[in-house]
Amino acid sequence: MTLRASRRGLVPPFIAMDVLRAATERAAAGADILHLEVGQPGTPAPRAVREAAQRALDQAPIGYTDALGITPLREAIAAHYRRQYGVAVDPAEAIVTTGSSAAFLLAFLAAFEAGDRVALAVPGYPAYRNILAALGIEPVLIAVGENTHYQPTPELLAEAGRLDGLIVASPANPTGTMIDADDLARLAQYCHDNGIRLVSDEIYHGITYEAAATTARACGGEVIVVNSFSKYYSMTGWRLGWMLAPPDLLRSIECLAQNFYISPPALSQLAAVAAFDCRAELDRHVVRYRANRDRLIAALRAAGLSRFAPADGAFYLYADISEVTRDSEEFCRRLLAETGVAITPGRDFDQARGGGWVRLSFAGRSEEVAEAARRLEAWLPRAG
Ligand SMILES: Cc1ncc(COP(=O)(O)O)c(C=O)c1O
Incomplete structure (x- = not known):
């Protein structure tokens, strides 16, 4: 058969x-x-990260960690938001993940039901729509172009019918375009008013040529922020990312992470604590x-x-x-x-x-x- x-x-x-x-x-x-x-x-990876990895290899057992990540790294992530953006983040909301790729899977599962409709800009990073589709969530493709700086706007969202979520990326892949602070605030407000969960992919923060990027976390704690050590921190193969999760999703993300991954890579976590000082x-x-x-x-x-x-x-x-x-x-x-x-x-x-x-x-x-x-x-x- x-x-x-x-x-x-x-x-x-x-x-x-x-x-x-x-x-x-x-x-x-x-x-x-x-x-x-x-x-x-x-x-x-930065020199201090490689040195920290070497020390950890010599001194620490490389075992499982807490599913949400080791405390020093979660504290370092929270401190990064205070220092870089002037935004207060409780380390308890900073979740360490196996690359931002795992953060997307965890976030989509925690925030959306099968059959929900989640909007994203096209052209855009293909894994968003492919992960959504694999989970039975409907990707709603918002065709963007030069006229909106290749980014979604509340006006384009209003034409898309009922939405449960929106994924934005600034700077974006493949276009490198950014959403400025005012436009990000307008998008976040539109999402709040219409019951749409905003997921902000901030993996290219730090790699900017005109103006610094603003975090969607500044728009409120209900936004899911995803980031990674892969790009600015030059650590793709270390497979380490993070997410700032709203309090209402924290426990379900924790249970999903425990069952899917047990924990993010321990060696990478121990080393990455040094990354924010590089x-x-x-x-x-x-x-x-x-x-x-x-x-x-x-x-x-x-x-x-x-x-x-x-x-x-x-x-x-x-x-x-x-x-x-x-x-x-x-x-x-x-x-x-x-x-x-x-x-x-x-x-x-x-x-x-x-x-x-x-x-x-x-x-x-x-x-x-x-x-x-x-x-x-x-x-x-x-x-x-
Ligand atoms: C926009 C964007 N988000 C997420 C990722 C995934 O990166 P990682 O899983 O290494 O954090 C990439 C990788 O190219 C990307 O371009």
Whole structure:
């Protein structure tokens, strides 16, 4: 008898990870590959974090921890909100998670019922809609563009019908756009007035080029804030994130976390306590990202591409290639095969319009991004 497989598991692939695999296979076969497909820093964790990890390895048993995280880290997270944003957070509301990815799963399960409708901007990070879909929650796609700075607005939400939740990201992936403090307050007020649970993904805070990012936590304690050590803190593989959870969801998140994960990685937690004191080192990475961004924009402009989302933060350039092609997957395949530059097709982020867009990550080393810019500039005129 044929065994059944669940339809809930049939979510689309994260194409960026598929491109990474193809690029890694080519590199293993000897090709000279430049990785601009995945959003991860080319730098290690800050020195003090690595030293703390070494001390912990030598001295501490690396066992399970409390499901919500070790107290010193929860206290450090709360202190970070006071210092960075002037917002008071009780350490009891700061929950440590296995990357922000786990925080989304826990938050969505705690806040939403199967069948609920949760809005999110498109283009946007694909895992939001895929995790929601796997949980039987309906993702409500809000198509955004230049006119709203690629971010949702109360007006767009009002056109979307009944909503139970809204996910926002500022700075956003793939567009790098940000929501300023006034617009964030307007969105939070709209959500409050309409019984919509706001989830704010703040994973790219710290990586900003124009103005500092504001936390949605400043709009009130009912907002779920998600963040991570992956991006600004340069710790993707340490698989550590956090969330600020409203008091009414705390206990259910705790029980879900106990059952799903037992605890977040202990070694990463012990090391991450030092991360908040490493801003000088980490801000130097942001200086490099800005230079990488400017170099990439200059190369694409020189090659005739001139329409990008603003990239005010994060480390991505979302570029319109529709004058060259509407098949961004084929475009990326050819680019990889002919130049060794790996980038991500826009369909990952926008299934309807993404055929005319690509995302380039400029989180890597300066030499790598500069060489990619050179190859792109030489190849693009031949791409059409
Ligand atoms: C917008 C956004 N949110 C969340 C994540 C997940 O990151 P992690 O699970 O490493 O914290 C990513 C990763 O690329 C992202 O771009």
